[in-house]
Amino acid sequence: MFASSSLMALFKRDLLIAFRNRGELLNPLMFFLMVASLFPLAVTPDPKFLGLIAPGIIWVGALLATLLSLDLMFKSDYDDGSLEQIILQPQPTLLFVLVKTLLHWLMAGLPLTLMAPLLGVMLALPEGGYVPLVLSLLLGTPTLSLLGSIGAGLTVGLKKGGMLMPLLILPLYIPVLIFAASSVQAGIDGNTYTGHLAFLGAYLALMLVLAPVASAAALKISIAR
């Protein structure tokens, strides 16, 4: 009873803060848009070629945009002392981590998912790719947030944490990238992509169990400094 009330209170507080600073919510989206528009400029605007690499570009863009926003997951709570208050709650820290991860996904992963079809149009993504693109982002971006929470937890107290994070987290993102991008490709080629989505779902389930444990441990280590 108490547990749910302090978890709810944290959830409400962060939603309110996000609403007050709603301009910041646009940053990952703008980044996503800009990265995607660099490719036609750097390679070629030829729709045939763009359509070929669109799944990869959109997914790499989503991955980098998520990575960029991870830094903020625990940073302000660490700086102003809220993190100590959270860890000192009687309830397990991993529950609070789950709330934080959910908030991160709501503010980064979900908007990116909703925006992806627009980028698909810009990059001449063939028609069959849209449904698997949105579905794979819907299943894949929560995993990115979960894995990212571990990196955010490990680097929260470090001044150079922002640069360190990609080094720690990007290798772990590779399975998501592989299966998600190829599900889009499968959709374009007219093949079934349920297998890919099943893998993404299974990986999400696994990380839903494991990642909060690891990031709660990471936060406790970071705060003991």
Place this chain on the structure above:
Amino acid sequence: MWSALKRLYHQLGSPKWFYEITSRWSPWFLWIGTALTLVGVIWGLAFAPADYLQGNSFRIIYIHVPAALLSQSAYIMMAVAGLVGLVWKMKMSFVVGKTIAPIGASLAVIALVTGAIWGKPTWGTWWVWDARLTSMLILLFLYMGVMAIYNAIESEEMANKAAAVLALVGSINIPIIKYSVEWWNTLHQPATITLTKKPTMAPEMFIPLVLTIIGFYCWFAVWVFARTRNEILWRERRTKWVKSLLSMGANR
């Protein structure tokens, strides 16, 4: 049996005991490792028959395969050492984990370089996105992440714990990464020649490979022991036994 294990565990937890026992073990591992590797390499390079497809270039497996195998198992060892340190608060375990990281990373580099050298005559190019090479590259990334943590966090205790958490997360993900890279590879380029075709290998080729693998493991142990012993001496520099050890060395 159980009590013997328990005693061994407590002894391993003592830096002094670890230092003394490994100073006795190290020469054995060194000589056995050197003998096995020498026999294996000479056998493999000079006496084993040439591969019917790749000719003599395949002989680089006598370095490539042991390095690659060892690099992978070293990551798991590092993660296990971290787990022991986190759960049972055994400091020696953190020391071992810390010493393994750069060794494992160097082995991954050796595996990648020998793989590239092998790739040149086999595929006509230095680098091909072969499943095993790609996995090896990602393993190197994982090692670099762990080493970056050690560099970034000043407090040694915190660095050890943080690196242990990362190594554990990495080790859970390694099988998933390997699986997805292999799957990705079959999707994009059905490789005509895979680097290690175990079952079709003739025994004359295979036995020297096993010898070098065991030899590399022995060398690895010597390397880990040496680095750990250094670390122990530094950490325990103010204790009586290290001081007396050092003065003995100075008097000799």
Place this chain on the structure above:
Amino acid sequence: MSHLDKQKADNALPSLLSGQDLYCERDDRVLFDGLSFDWHKGQIVRISGANGSGKSTLIRILLGLSASYEGQLFFSGRPMKHATYDFRNALLYLGHQVGIKTSLSPEENLNWLCPQANRSEVYQALEKVGLKGFEDVLASGLSAGQQRRVALARLYLEDKTIWILDEPFTAIDKDGVAQLEQRIIEHAQAGGLVILTTHHQLAVDVEEVALGEFTSSVHATKHHETGEAQ
């Protein structure tokens, strides 16, 4: 009345929070060694010592935020390891950073920090810490002292036995200091345990824990001071 209460509490067994043979070193320097204590309900404990003597370190050890020590901690006679949930349930902690969000108003901040308090309770508490009329001003518009007062309002809102306050008088003006001191004494008289670090002399008898006798080498002091300030 207060005297009687105190005596009753002192005799009550087991003690609320106790430590046995605590040892901690940092940066090659022993901060404390063989530190033991037995704290009961109704006590005010002042941890004192020069900068870098390990006051904050001891606080973090008590809280369970730092594990780099040797020795034993007990809560209500039970080893801390097995009593963490109950201990944290009974704990109110205010640190150097008090967890106030600048993009929220004092009321919204307290809604999170004390989720069980209702609106009128929050308003009353804010009035007591001198923030009447500031309930819905964003905390970014408040001074450092006022922001700390928002956190101090928790002392009127939460029903926790153990208060651990790290430098609670920082950035608080004279009137505020007197009021806070009053609140601390009240809490102890009502059977609470207050543990605090401060250079301020309180008007009542306190249990003193003086750190610093164990610092043998001076060379690391400077380095440590900067570390502690974080």
